[in-house]
Amino acid sequence: MHDQKENGTCQEVQANITQFMQEIFHTYKKQKDNLIPILEEVQEKFGYIPKEAQKEISEFLEIPMAEIYGVITFYSRFTLEPKGKYAISVCLGTACFVKGSRKIMDRLTQRLNIEPGQTTEDGLFSIDETRCVGACGLAPVFTVNGEVHGKATVKMLDTVLDEILEKEKTVEK
Numbered sequence: 001m002h003d004q005k006e007n008g009t010c011q012e013v014q015a016n017i018t019q020f021m022q023e024i025f026h027t028y029k030k031q032k033d034n035l036i037p038i039l040e041e042v043q044e045k046f047g048y049i050p051k052e053a054q055k056e057i058s059e060f061l062e063i064p065m066a067e068i069y070g071v072i073t074f075y076s077r078f079t080l081e082p083k084g085k086y087a088i089s090v091c092l093g094t095a096c097f098v099k100g101s102r103k104i105m106d107r108l109t110q111r112l113n114i115e116p117g118q119t120t121e122d123g124l125f126s127i128d129e130t131r132c133v134g135a136c137g138l139a140p141v142f143t144v145n146g147e148v149h150g151k152a153t154v155k156m157l158d159t160v161l162d163e164i165l166e167k168e169k170t171v172e173k
């Protein structure tokens with residue numbers, strides 16, 4: 001076990017983040033415009049934007065933490081938590097919404113007991129909402145790790161979740 005810091009990030013991971021941030025800062029000027037490209041690099045490297053990285057960016061670019069948080073939560077490509085092994089997105093774009101995708105999202109949050117943008121404690125599932133994945137003809141749509149499930153129903157979602165849980169049970173054995 002690694003030593004846990006109060007914010008839940010182990011020291012080894014934190015050292016990794018610090019090292020990566022120092023490398024990035026060498027390649028960027030201290031300009032506010034560089035916030036998005038830096039966040040993109042961090043998201044790509046870690047799969048989310050850790051709090052420690054936000055702090056270092058805040059100091060480097062002299063941007064308040066609240067502003068950085070606002071940018072991360074505004075763009076759906078940035079996340080505050082690592083995605084789950086199964087990243088499920090429900091499309092709430094117009095075509096999907098009018099065909100009832102909200103019901104699918106509601107069922108998903110109810111079954112997994114997390115909200116969009118969150119990951120289950122076991123790291124198995126994360127939920128996101130998206131705006132049009134370009135499959136409007138199949139509305140309503142949800143995706144699992146990018147794989148599109150079209151003409152979706154609550155029942156179909158239940159089946160997909162049950163299959164994943166069954167598969168994971170077998171993996172555990």
Ligand code: FES
Pocket residue numbers: 091092093094095096097131132133134135136137139141
């Ligand atoms: S609105 Fe959902 S795929 Fe286009």
